Amino acid sequence: MADGPAPATDSLERLLLDKDLLVAVGPGGVGKTTISAAMALQAARMGRNTLVLTIDPARRLAQALGLDGLDDAVQEVSVQALTDAGVDVRGKLYAAMLDTGTSFDTLMARIAPNPQVERSILDNRVYRAMAGTLAQSHAYVAMERLYEVMGDERFDLVILDTPPTRNALDILDAPGALTSFLEENVVKWFVRPRTGLAGRLWSTGSFATTRLLSAVMGPELVAEMTSFFESFYELREGFSERADRARAYLRHPRTAFVMVSSADPANLGDAKNLADGIRGRGVEIEATVFNRCYEPFGDDRLAVITEVDPCPADEVVDTLWPTAKERGRVKQLVEGLARVQARTAAINARAQRSMAAFQLPGRAARVLVARLDHDIRDLQGLAELSPWLCPDR
Amino acid sequence: MHDVPPHRLLDRRLLLFTGKGGVGKSTVVAGLAVEAARRGRQPLVVELGHRASMRGIFEAEDVGYEPTDVGRGVFACNLEFQRTLVDYMVEHVRVPRVAQTILANEALARFFRAAPAVGEVATLNKISSLVAERSRGAPRWDPVLVDLDATGHALMLLNLPRVMDGLVGNGPMRRLMDGFSALLTDPARTVLNLVTLPSELPAQETVELWGRLRVEHEVPVGALFVNQVPSLPIDDELFELLGPLRDRAEAALAGDGDAARMGAEVVAGVELTRRLLLKRERAQAQIDRLRTDVPLPLVQIDQLATGYLDLEHIARLGRRAVQDLEALSG
Numbered sequence: 001m002a003d004g005p006a007p008a009t010d011s012l013e014r015l016l017l018d019k020d021l022l023v024a025v026g027p028g029g030v031g032k033t034t035i036s037a038a039m040a041l042q043a044a045r046m047g048r049n050t051l052v053l054t055i056d057p058a059r060r061l062a063q064a065l066g067l068d069g070l071d072d073a074v075q076e077v078s079v080q081a082l083t084d085a086g087v088d089v090r091g092k093l094y095a096a097m098l099d100t101g102t103s104f105d106t107l108m109a110r111i112a113p114n115p116q117v118e119r120s121i122l123d124n125r126v127y128r129a130m131a132g133t134l135a136q137s138h139a140y141v142a143m144e145r146l147y148e149v150m151g152d153e154r155f156d157l158v159i160l161d162t163p164p165t166r167n168a169l170d171i172l173d174a175p176g177a178l179t180s181f182l183e184e185n186v187v188k189w190f191v192r193p194r195t196g197l198a199g200r201l202w203s204t205g206s207f208a209t210t211r212l213l214s215a216v217m218g219p220e221l222v223a224e225m226t227s228f229f230e231s232f233y234e235l236r237e238g239f240s241e242r243a244d245r246a247r248a249y250l251r252h253p254r255t256a257f258v259m260v261s262s263a264d265p266a267n268l269g270d271a272k273n274l275a276d277g278i279r280g281r282g283v284e285i286e287a288t289v290f291n292r293c294y295e296p297f298g299d300d301r302l303a304v305i306t307e308v309d310p311c312p313a314d315e316v317v318d319t320l321w322p323t324a325k326e327r328g329r330v331k332q333l334v335e336g337l338a339r340v341q342a343r344t345a346a347i348n349a350r351a352q353r354s355m356a357a358f359q360l361p362g363r364a365a366r367v368l369v370a371r372l373d374h375d376i377r378d379l380q381g382l383a384e385l386s387p388w389l390c391p392d393r
Numbered sequence: 394m395h396d397v398p399p400h401r402l403l404d405r406r407l408l409l410f411t412g413k414g415g416v417g418k419s420t421v422v423a424g425l426a427v428e429a430a431r432r433g434r435q436p437l438v439v440e441l442g443h444r445a446s447m448r449g450i451f452e453a454e455d456v457g458y459e460p461t462d463v464g465r466g467v468f469a470c471n472l473e474f475q476r477t478l479v480d481y482m483v484e485h486v487r488v489p490r491v492a493q494t495i496l497a498n499e500a501l502a503r504f505f506r507a508a509p510a511v512g513e514v515a516t517l518n519k520i521s522s523l524v525a526e527r528s529r530g531a532p533r534w535d536p537v538l539v540d541l542d543a544t545g546h547a548l549m550l551l552n553l554p555r556v557m558d559g560l561v562g563n564g565p566m567r568r569l570m571d572g573f574s575a576l577l578t579d580p581a582r583t584v585l586n587l588v589t590l591p592s593e594l595p596a597q598e599t600v601e602l603w604g605r606l607r608v609e610h611e612v613p614v615g616a617l618f619v620n621q622v623p624s625l626p627i628d629d630e631l632f633e634l635l636g637p638l639r640d641r642a643e644a645a646l647a648g649d650g651d652a653a654r655m656g657a658e659v660v661a662g663v664e665l666t667r668r669l670l671l672k673r674e675r676a677q678a679q680i681d682r683l684r685t686d687v688p689l690p691l692v693q694i695d696q697l698a699t700g701y702l703d704l705e706h707i708a709r710l711g712r713r714a715v716q717d718l719e720a721l722s723g
Contacts (some may be wrong), residue, residue, distance in 0.1 A: 027414065027415060028413065028415045028543055029415015029595070058593065058597075197418065223466050240486050265449065266446055269446065269449045296666040299661075319645070319655050324636075329634060330634060330638065333627065333631045334638070336627030337663065338661030340627065340666060340669065341662050344665060373671065391605075
């Protein structure tokens with residue numbers, strides 16, 4: 001990452017131009033993956049070579065990004081594909097999937113100091129049973145991947161889409177947590193030191209704990225975990241070092257956290273909790289994207305219409321269709337249209353009130369993205385979000 | 394997997410709910426709880442750990458670890474990890490005070506937080522206790538509704554007895570796991586319900602989840618709730634007039650002030666309505682797909698007419714959902 005202070009930011013555009021890493025956080029189901037991909041495309045349009053690390057994109061969007069779902073390798077989105085989509089891109093766009101399924105095994109392979117250690121872990125029944133469910137493992141895998149791509153010269157900007165962990169704060173806690181998990185004064189209760197006196201001391205010191213853990217987990221499981229930890233222990237230095245690096249990237253001045261939410265009060269509630277938690281860990285959110293937050297209607301798609309003032313239906317019919325044979329039905333339709341517009345305006349108004357109530361400390365940029373007519377499943381769709389992401393361009 | 398008659402959903406002791414993040418599970422759970430209370434039952438909504446939806450929905454002061462009265466005859470609780478662990482240890486470790494003291498140890502607390510399965514064991518333990526709790530000779534909570542969070546984590550929880558199977562011997566741990574299994578697979582007591590939205594990703598995930606449940610699990614599955622189904626406040630039979638009306642409105646745009654203004658308004662109205670109609674069609678296509686691929690009783694929950702949900706709407710939504718379920722069985 002480049003050294004030096006971060007310039008002031010007051011728009012998403014500035015973040016896309018100036019930062020080295022954007023981390024997209026937010027509650028589930030708000031379109032975080034789509035927005036991450038759209039931001040990446042936008043940055044590439046503005047001349048930056050950008051990588052988006054996605055989690056679980058919809059199949060068609062994945063295909064559009066050149067990802068076949070078979071592995072987690074980085075793919076460059078072809079210039080031809082971009083041209084075909086009518087998108088003019090000055091920088092390069094790359095994409096990769098963060099495959100949280102097999103990645104923990106890959107991670108073990110990368111970190112293990114030798115094949116024996118790797119084998120003993122991968123074969124361990126506790127590991128096999130828990131690998132996918134190891135608390136915070138998804139977030140940890142994301143951090144490992146991040147560590148890898150931040151060192152890659154090809155990318156000016158990396159956009160990290162965060163995984164749907166049970167607790168969204170895992171993304172900040174993961175490096176530290178796994179290290180804690182392996183922390184000297186806990187794991188050492190399990191790990192048998194190799195030699196004499198230390199070995200005897202170990203037995204005494206950990207006995208109470210092992211009994212406690214046996215009561216919690218059962219003696220057989222404790223025996224398996226002991227064996228698991230003995231192998232894992234060898235890896236702790238690697239984990240620790242990588243954890244420190246990942247933490248450093250997340251807290252770097254040239255990194256920005258972007259919150260993605262909808263305008264739904266339930267999602268905003270979760271977003272608020274998340275923002276507080278992130279702030280509590282010493283990191284500021286620098287932009288909030290309210291996705292699919294209003295229904296556009298009228299001429300200006302960027303305008304959020306919250307009130308309508310329809311003319312009385314009788315007048316409308318008399319003016320526009322005085323000769324209507326079925327005047328009654330036409331009038332009903334006109335009234336219906338007015339109801340649809342009024343309802344849509346009311347929903348927009350409510351959304352705007354909810355969004356106004358969601359205020360973050362600091363100078364976080366606020367971006368409102370409309371509900372489009374269709375699901376976004378290709379490059380063209382991503383490009384359509386441009387006017388909302390960077391309205392000043 | 395057993396066939397669970399849909400109309401008797403509320404008769405179960407334990408209702409579990411899962412679905413992709415953001416589909417509105419909490420709303421459905423809250424609605425069903427309010428309806429259960431309205432019918433004279435004593436529902437308890439259980440949320441896991443870090444989620445705080447019930448507090449917002451019921452506008453309650455705080456929802457704690459102990460069941461809290463949130464109004465409308467509904468109680469709610471929030472199972473924060475540390476306390477479920479303490480409860481578990483106090484229940485199953487011979488010397489409770491020792492357990493408490495050791496748990497107060499920071500390093501150990503962090504260890505347990507990161508350790509696999511411990512959280513799930515403690516959570517299942519607490520849920521079992523709540524289901525078993527009695528008051529004045531009858532179950533205290535009736536039913537217990539658990540908002541299980543997103544699909545992946547729900548499966549982790551449901552998977553737990555099987556995952557532990559190879560790893561526990563024949564002692565107290567085995568008995569505990571067997572107890573969990575028995576509860577989770579008993580169609581008389583437990584039912585798992587799915588919640589989804591009528592759009593591509595959630596529907597796809599629901600179909601995949603159904604596939605896994607059928608093959609991997611013996612948890613009885615109840616109903617599929619489809620949330621936020623679009624509806625339009627216009628009679629379908631009027632839509633054939635949209636085109637002709639728009640033509641006349643467009644013709645007026647060239648004319649004088651008032652006529653042009655009305656014309657523009659109607660054109661905008663028609664365009665908005667057509668877009669919403671398309672969305673409704675797409676949603677219906679997803680619902681049709683779900684009916685085909687997921688053979689569960691399907692309950693549609695309409696999108697709101699006027700903005701976001703308040704408690705009144707949630708109560709109505711719950712009442713309508715239960716009525717629809719009862720109608721399905723008849």
